[in-house]
Amino acid sequence: MSVAVSGDGLPRQHARRTSISEATVARLPVYLRVLAGFADGGIATVSSEQLAVAAGVGPAKLRKDLSHLGSYGTRGVGYDVDYLIYQISRVLGLTQHYSVVIVGVGNLGHALAGYAGFGTRGFRVAALVDADPARVGETIAGLEVQHVDELETIVKEHEVSIGVIATPASAAQDVCDRLVACGVTSVLNFAPVVLNVPEQVDVRKVDLSIELQILAFHEQRKSLSAQAAR
Amino acid sequence: MSVAVSGDGLPRQHARRTSISEATVARLPVYLRVLAGFADGGIATVSSEQLAVAAGVGPAKLRKDLSHLGSYGTRGVGYDVDYLIYQISRVLGLTQHYSVVIVGVGNLGHALAGYAGFGTRGFRVAALVDADPARVGETIAGLEVQHVDELETIVKEHEVSIGVIATPASAAQDVCDRLVACGVTSVLNFAPVVLNVPEQVDVRKVDLSIELQILAFHEQRKSLSAQAAR
DNA sequence: GACCGTTTGTGAACTCGTGCACAAAGCGGT
DNA sequence: ACCGCTTTGTGCACGAGTTCACAAACGGTC
Numbered sequence: 001m002s003v004a005v006s007g008d009g010l011p012r013q014h015a016r017r018t019s020i021s022e023a024t025v026a027r028l029p030v031y032l033r034v035l036a037g038f039a040d041g042g043i044a045t046v047s048s049e050q051l052a053v054a055a056g057v058g059p060a061k062l063r064k065d066l067s068h069l070g071s072y073g074t075r076g077v078g079y080d081v082d083y084l085i086y087q088i089s090r091v092l093g094l095t096q097h098y099s100v101v102i103v104g105v106g107n108l109g110h111a112l113a114g115y116a117g118f119g120t121r122g123f124r125v126a127a128l129v130d131a132d133p134a135r136v137g138e139t140i141a142g143l144e145v146q147h148v149d150e151l152e153t154i155v156k157e158h159e160v161s162i163g164v165i166a167t168p169a170s171a172a173q174d175v176c177d178r179l180v181a182c183g184v185t186s187v188l189n190f191a192p193v194v195l196n197v198p199e200q201v202d203v204r205k206v207d208l209s210i211e212l213q214i215l216a217f218h219e220q221r222k223s224l225s226a227q228a229a230r
Numbered sequence: 231m232s233v234a235v236s237g238d239g240l241p242r243q244h245a246r247r248t249s250i251s252e253a254t255v256a257r258l259p260v261y262l263r264v265l266a267g268f269a270d271g272g273i274a275t276v277s278s279e280q281l282a283v284a285a286g287v288g289p290a291k292l293r294k295d296l297s298h299l300g301s302y303g304t305r306g307v308g309y310d311v312d313y314l315i316y317q318i319s320r321v322l323g324l325t326q327h328y329s330v331v332i333v334g335v336g337n338l339g340h341a342l343a344g345y346a347g348f349g350t351r352g353f354r355v356a357a358l359v360d361a362d363p364a365r366v367g368e369t370i371a372g373l374e375v376q377h378v379d380e381l382e383t384i385v386k387e388h389e390v391s392i393g394v395i396a397t398p399a400s401a402a403q404d405v406c407d408r409l410v411a412c413g414v415t416s417v418l419n420f421a422p423v424v425l426n427v428p429e430q431v432d433v434r435k436v437d438l439s440i441e442l443q444i445l446a447f448h449e450q451r452k453s454l455s456a457q458a459a460r
Numbered sequence: 461g462a463c464c465g466t467t468t469g470t471g472a473a474c475t476c477g478t479g480c481a482c483a484a485a486g487c488g489g490t
Numbered sequence: 491a492c493c494g495c496t497t498t499g500t501g502c503a504c505g506a507g508t509t510c511a512c513a514a515a516c517g518g519t520c
Contacts, residue, residue, distance in 0.1 A: 056424040117439035
């Protein structure tokens, strides 16, 4: 596998040596979690078959995914669990540390602040902020809630790279703009709006309402086909 | 279990005659929300261009998506907002009512119970259950928390069709099995595990940890390419 | 060292989703 | 009734992602 030779002098911002597709990147964290489970169970080696079953994908897809980040398996044997964990962590960038700021400390913000997933694997919640003065000063999960006016200061001081938006829909775009303005380039959005951001900023959205509606569609499809079969 | 394992090359594709692709279905709720905003603003007609911008997709993709559910636009004019809302709602199955049970009333369960998105558009939270006896009896968002042992009774009585799993990872598969056993065919999973379910059951997962790790990957990619440009 | 069963890594075919470009279709003005 | 402007719906080409199938590679055994 050769490293991409950039012959174009054009300063295109992405599509450089990505070579790892978005679909693969979305699955790597799953593999990582499954592997961590194997490691805890004292298993030193896994085959693509075992890993695939545990991760809920096909063995071929799994092997192709892993092949995109190098040849780290041993033919006839499988993959060394610890080594694979290290490699995936490295590719995902989890060997670095990322500071996260959570904006909006409503029901959801509370839950997020207490979520253990943030603490693990290189993520650290640097601050919690809210626009409601009544909430400022409250301590949640060992952090004191600060006012949203402090946002710029906080981002600069803690070198925040990831912003989590857990505000009402009406405030989300404004908060997002402010985050982007002070240099945040990754946003995780829980508000039910489509955020408008410059090209270099990555936004991932988590939207319960949408998930429910997708499930509703399939529910209807199933009940319709059951009816048709009658 | 019944999940395809080694050898059998049977593709577990659950689509029978879905003339609407999964990718399109995932976008329809977004269109619906944007359209609702237009309707609130008193706008009666929108072009694919306007809708596309507001929904964050390309105009061609939007038109193709809408064409999959019929020809509901008028050439030279655009789409009637109210009529399109009705048609998308119908296709998504939102004209029916769905009962939801939320399992696990920790931080996240609390937030979900209070989430307004459940109340709207045909979804009703029928019950909240938890395994912790200390939590049983507590009232959240107007609902009394019941013990998880009541799960089967609740599902039968309220004709629950959608189960939301907000338990710790260790309990998720067990809860899921019980939901499936009493007839639930759609599951929204917040626990960080890969659920094993029979073919006819749809599972959608929401996983904060995975989203963060995907963002981390892109953060790293951006910082690396910035370094290379130097 | 050669053989054997196992498992990886990957070319190749195939499916699915996206973007382009344009003809068909409607509306309003003359 | 015609013309010109606007916008939809869609055929087509392209690219991304998935699955298949198999040769190459490896450890263990004789």
